[in-house]
Amino acid sequence: xxxxxxxxxxxxxxxxxxxxxxxxxxxxxxxxxxxxxxxxxxxxxxxxxxxxxxxxxxxxxxxxxxxxxxxxxxxxxxxxxxxxxxxxxxxxxxxxxxxxxxxxxxxxxxxxxxxxxxxxxxxxxxxxxxxxxx
Numbered sequence: 278x279x280x281x282x283x284x285x286x287x288x289x290x291x292x293x294x295x296x297x298x299x300x301x302x303x304x305x306x307x308x309x310x311x312x313x314x315x316x317x318x319x320x321x322x323x324x325x326x327x328x329x330x331x332x333x334x335x336x337x338x339x340x341x342x343x344x345x346x347x348x349x350x351x352x353x354x355x356x357x358x359x360x361x362x363x364x365x366x367x368x369x370x371x372x373x374x375x376x377x378x379x380x381x382x383x384x385x386x387x388x389x390x391x392x393x394x395x396x397x398x399x400x401x402x403x404x405x406x407x408x409x410x411x
Contacts, residue, residue, distance in 0.1 A: 292322045298345050299356055305337075 288309040295302045297320065300366035307315075325333065325342040333339055347354050 295320050296341065296345065298322045298348050299341070301356070301359070301362060303341070303359075303362065 279320075289306050290309065290312070291304060291306050292312060293302050293304050294307075299322075303321075314328070315321055315324040318327060321341075322345055325338060325345055330339055330342070333342065344356060348356065362381065
């Protein structure tokens with residue numbers, strides 16, 4: 278006879294949290310415990326700055342923490358584009374994207390032709406081509 282092992286699933290909810298230092302809101306999937314800890318700390322910024330990196334437990338959280346520290350050290354620091362934070366007006370086409378859950382990134386047509394797009398996307402050196410690296 279086999280014993281069944283019951284594992285508890287974490288109570289994960291999607292919440293929009295605002296960072297006053299970065300001046301942006303982020304839609305994050307967080308557990309109820311993490312939400313309570315954020316509320317106890319006072320804000321998302323306080324939670325990320327005062328919590329040990331081992332307790333944060335997500336690479337995106339650590340990335341936000343680094344951005345907050347850089348912004349505190351240098352107020353003129355320009356925050357790079359963070360994937361998933363682009364806002365589009367709701368049109369018929371964007372409603373279809375939302376329904377099909379296709380990630381949308383708005384880029385004007387004159388920018389497509391004339392500008393370098395690398396500032397809109399963060400890439401690691403392994404994702405870059407040899408021309409982008411040089």
